[in-house]
């Protein structure tokens with residue numbers, strides 16, 4: 001179905017609901033943890049918001065991590081869109097948190113101090129230390145990444161996430177959006193920060209202030225050039241602002 005030139009494209013970004021390690025305040029990255037009961041409820045609530053807003057996804061893109069995959073399934077079930085096509089890619093995975101994976105955020109802040117903690121957590125181009133290949137929280141031997149070869153990260157900064165995410169954005173995401181489909185992306189705090197930075201043209205220093213809340217649908221209307229026609233809008237702005245502030249304060 002060829003989209004008409006002036007037709008808006010609709011992109012919905014949805015961070016997974018609260019995960020077990022979000023609740024425990026642990027750096028997660030590529031560790032494949034599940035949702036908490038609260039996170040499952042957040043995912044379903046996000047789906048109800050989509051349904052009530054008349055935003056019915058035609059295709060969903062997820063990472064290879066269960067917290068995003070389960071969030072997609074629960075939200076789409078609540079929106080009665082559980083039957084739509086699914087595309088999965090490592091390029092939507094959470095940023096790889098390197099040697100911080102499994103570490104407590106509060107202890108990390110206490111041990112390394114505010115500046116280093118924020119550099120590792122929110123800077124554009126400062127990655128945490130690399131994870132050891134034999135670390136219990138390494139994905140070096142995870143079969144789902146067997147084909148990545150040299151692209152397999154041992155740590156990532158946000159710039160690294162953008163670099164590995166853009167082939168997806170310019171490929172499968174653009175194709176679905178250009179076809180006029182409503183595209184739901186169920187992903188993670190930092191892979192979504194990467195998308196929002198790209199769409200909103202947020203500066204490399206300014207991006208440190210952006211936090212994405214769990215379970216809150218963020219909607220972009222895009223032109224035929226896939227540039228935003230206006231700012232992204234949360235379907236529940238008040239709840240999203242409160243939840244984003246909670247993300248910012250993690251570790252404190």
Ligand SMILES: O=C(O)[C@H](O)COP(=O)(O)O
Nearest residue numbers: 026027028029094121189
């Ligand atoms: O990977 C993680 O720890 C979280 O999903 C994101 O954590 P952050 O908000 O500290 O980057």
